[in-house]
Amino acid sequence: MEKKRNQPEESSALFTHQLVTVADLEKFKEQMLSEMRRLLTGGGTQHAKQWLKSREVRKLLDVSPGKLHAMRVSRQLAFMRIGGVIYYDRVEIEKMFEKFKIAAVK
Numbered sequence: 001m002e003k004k005r006n007q008p009e010e011s012s013a014l015f016t017h018q019l020v021t022v023a024d025l026e027k028f029k030e031q032m033l034s035e036m037r038r039l040l041t042g043g044g045t046q047h048a049k050q051w052l053k054s055r056e057v058r059k060l061l062d063v064s065p066g067k068l069h070a071m072r073v074s075r076q077l078a079f080m081r082i083g084g085v086i087y088y089d090r091v092e093i094e095k096m097f098e099k100f101k102i103a104a105v106k
Helices: 022-040 054-061 065-073 090-100
Strands: 051-053 080-082 085-089
Touching: 051 054, 051 090, 054 065, 054 085, 054 090, 085 090
Parallel strands: none
Antiparallel strands: 051 085, 080 085
């Protein structure tokens, strides 16, 4: 089926013979800034995962598997084992950070 030549093309697609105007760029800029503000203020629809696996925690804390094991054994970090997989609660990790945080001298 052939398109009629006098019908407007879809506005979401950019074709080689179309021009981008300053108004188009301004509108795009406002949309991008609005979206970035929403994401930075926590208005995003994605929430951080509550339960993290060992490899995710190792990456987050930048520790070796042995150090993570030592943290479990010494009860510095709460965990839960289901089958052979160990899970860590993100809230507990944040609490651990607060517990070991050293206040700055003012």
